[in-house]
Amino acid sequence: MLEIKNLHVSIEEEQKEILRGLDLKVGPGEVHAIMGPNGSGKSTLASVLAGRDGYEVTEGSISFDGDDLLELEADERAREGLFLAFQYPVELPGVSMSNFLKQAVSSVREHRGLDALSAGDFLKLMKEKASLVHLDPALKARAVNEGFSGGEKKRNEIFQLAMLDPKLAILDETDSGLDIDALRIVADGVNTLRSSDRSFVVITHYQRLLDYIVPDVVHVLVDGKIVLSGDKSLALKLEEHGYDWIRDESALPA
Amino acid sequence: MVGIAVDVVMDSVSVTTTFNAELDKNGIIFCSFGEAVQNHPELVKKYLGRVVPYTDNYFAALNSAVFSDGSFCYIPKGVRCPVELSTYFRINAAGTGQFERTLIVADDDSYVSYLEGCTAPQRDENQLHAAVVEIVAMESAEVKYSTIQNWYPGNADGIGGIFNFVTKRGICEGDHSKISWTQLETGSAITWKYPSCILKGDHSVGEFYSVAFTKGKQQADTGTKMIHIGKDTSSTIISKGISAGNSQNAYRGLVRVNRGAENARNFSQCDSMLLGDRCGAHTYPYLEISNPSAQVEHEATTSKVGEDQIFYCKARGISETDAIKLIVNGFCKEILAKLPMEFAVEARNLLAIELEGSVG
Numbered sequence: 001m002l003e004i005k006n007l008h009v010s011i012e013e014e015q016k017e018i019l020r021g022l023d024l025k026v027g028p029g030e031v032h033a034i035m036g037p038n039g040s041g042k043s044t045l046a047s048v049l050a051g052r053d054g055y056e057v058t059e060g061s062i063s064f065d066g067d068d069l070l071e072l073e074a075d076e077r078a079r080e081g082l083f084l085a086f087q088y089p090v091e092l093p094g095v096s097m098s099n100f101l102k103q104a105v106s107s108v109r110e111h112r113g114l115d116a117l118s119a120g121d122f123l124k125l126m127k128e129k130a131s132l133v134h135l136d137p138a139l140k141a142r143a144v145n146e147g148f149s150g151g152e153k154k155r156n157e158i159f160q161l162a163m164l165d166p167k168l169a170i171l172d173e174t175d176s177g178l179d180i181d182a183l184r185i186v187a188d189g190v191n192t193l194r195s196s197d198r199s200f201v202v203i204t205h206y207q208r209l210l211d212y213i214v215p216d217v218v219h220v221l222v223d224g225k226i227v228l229s230g231d232k233s234l235a236l237k238l239e240e241h242g243y244d245w246i247r248d249e250s251a252l253p254a
Numbered sequence: 255m256v257g258i259a260v261d262v263v264m265d266s267v268s269v270t271t272t273f274n275a276e277l278d279k280n281g282i283i284f285c286s287f288g289e290a291v292q293n294h295p296e297l298v299k300k301y302l303g304r305v306v307p308y309t310d311n312y313f314a315a316l317n318s319a320v321f322s323d324g325s326f327c328y329i330p331k332g333v334r335c336p337v338e339l340s341t342y343f344r345i346n347a348a349g350t351g352q353f354e355r356t357l358i359v360a361d362d363d364s365y366v367s368y369l370e371g372c373t374a375p376q377r378d379e380n381q382l383h384a385a386v387v388e389i390v391a392m393e394s395a396e397v398k399y400s401t402i403q404n405w406y407p408g409n410a411d412g413i414g415g416i417f418n419f420v421t422k423r424g425i426c427e428g429d430h431s432k433i434s435w436t437q438l439e440t441g442s443a444i445t446w447k448y449p450s451c452i453l454k455g456d457h458s459v460g461e462f463y464s465v466a467f468t469k470g471k472q473q474a475d476t477g478t479k480m481i482h483i484g485k486d487t488s489s490t491i492i493s494k495g496i497s498a499g500n501s502q503n504a505y506r507g508l509v510r511v512n513r514g515a516e517n518a519r520n521f522s523q524c525d526s527m528l529l530g531d532r533c534g535a536h537t538y539p540y541l542e543i544s545n546p547s548a549q550v551e552h553e554a555t556t557s558k559v560g561e562d563q564i565f566y567c568k569a570r571g572i573s574e575t576d577a578i579k580l581i582v583n584g585f586c587k588e589i590l591a592k593l594p595m596e597f598a599v600e601a602r603n604l605l606a607i608e609l610e611g612s613v614g
Contacts, residue, residue, distance in 0.1 A: 050569050051568070075567075078568065078570055079571045090566045091563075092563055092566070092580070092584060093585070094584025094586075099580065100580065104570035107573070111571070164570065164571065
């Protein structure tokens with residue numbers, strides 16, 4: 001589904017290299033977790049995958065479902081089935097959730113050669129998916145993320161994920177700022193959406209989320225590279241010992 | 255759908271007035287100025303120049319001297335006009351000025367909703383539009399005046415285009431009267447336009463809702479004047495300016511509360527949105543308050559359509575052009591909602607087309 005080879009990425013304005021030869025392979029239906037210390041490049045990875053401006057890929061390749069991802073614009077990637085759940089979802093004043101999603105869903109459906117949804121079917125879809133993350137149905141009239149609590153914003157990301165039905169979903173620190181209950185709701189929502197033709201890349205600091213969203217593979221990202229991969233027990237080891245032991249083992253500079 | 259009675263004015267000369275039977279039944283007079291002078295001279299004499307005397311400004315003087323035609327509308331006591339009234343201005347001949355004069359009189363307890371839509375073909379020289387619109391609202395009367403202005407704005411280098419210098423003023427003559435101005439301005443090379451309300455009657459209400467969109471090398475300087483004279487008067491101003499390209503968009507508004515205007519209330523909100531790095535938005539609010547019991551609130555925001563917002567939309571499969579349309583529409587929503595339905599649809603489409611051309 002996703003194959004990243006030797007990816008080198010710099011921040012355009014600063015000419016600073018953040019990703020230094022990152023390799024990652026995610027198969028269909030798999031859930032991969034990426035953990036790492038602050039500044040390791042986790043957010044950069046999410047941004048580059050989604051196609052945000054301001055990053056320069058100096059070397060390497062990304063293939064998504066067989067296509068060269070770097071050739072595609074951000075909106076094309078989304079229509080192709082790549083979804084990013086933002087760490088800090090932005091507000092769109094005056095733009096109602098229903099208008100926003102109607103536009104998004106119809107763009108994606110058109111791209112996939114599907115018929116447009118009738119107004120009634122669309123509302124039904126919204127209601128169904130909103131209930132997955134316990135979002136109040138009245139939200140459809142609210143402006144996107146405006147006045148949403150932190151927990152609501154994160155649940156809103158998962159709601160949109162459910163509406164857009166992507167092949168690959170990248171969750172960028174979805175657990176940050178969430179209390180235990182909100183975390184459970186988000187995790188339950190994600191788990192309901194797991195399927196054999198949908199992959200997840202879950203970026204997180206804390207092992208706790210991975211108790212609920214149990215990954216198939218855990219990767220450790222340090223200084224712009226994935227230095228270690230293992231099963232879910234690796235996350236527990238990190239929780240107990242931190243990241244320093246990995247540096248020692250990989251002979252990385254401190 | 256409610257019918258629309260249309261009086262078409264081409265090159266300052268009224269061409270046609272439809273729906274006469276329906277209006278006649280209600281005693282409503284809606285005709286060209288020329289006809290009004292012929293058939294209802296006493297009414298015209300009574301109200302003409304009450305609100306905008308020729309001494310008011312240069313362009314009003316010019317209009318008073320040379321106005322050739324326009325529309326006249328009189329709603330009798332107690333009548334709620336059953337159709338939207340509409341005047342359609344079109345400037346055809348090159349190098350001319352359009353000097354139409356519109357006078358709307360709503361007698362006690364009456365209601366009318368009036369639509370003004372404008373257009374002009376593309377030409378290299380400038381054309382002048384110096385119109386005068388006067389509204390008189392008597393006791394408990396209400397007049398809604400809506401405008402969609404899309405005069406030719408000139409080309410990308412600022413050559414040609416209409417100079418739109420319009421004097422629009424309403425007087426809430428009677429107690430409990432109300433006048434609302436709603437406008438979507440997207441055209442003209444240069445616009446100077448300040449639809450205003452003189453709140454003379456006690457408990458009278460003045461409203462101004464505006465969306466002004468400029469791009470290319472357009473300059474818009476538009477706003478309103480709310481003059482509080484009677485007691486317990488209130489005014490609401492909501493102005494949204496959107497600038498793109500190399501344009502300059504300014505809001506200029508005056509809220510004046512005279513000494514005898516007890517308990518005046520005003521709420522003003524002026525929001526600017528910038529699309530791009532080379533355009534400008536300016537806000538010039540003037541407050542002249544001479545009565546201590548007045549309550550005046552003013553809010554202003556300036557925003558740039560953020561890259562983060564556009565990226566968020568793109569990350570959901572929405573193209574950049576559609577994202578900007580969505581965001582700008584959200585910005586203007588509450589104003590466009592004030593327009594009568596048919597006009598609101600036209601307004602949204604016009605805005606969408608204008609945005610299409612400005613995203614580069």
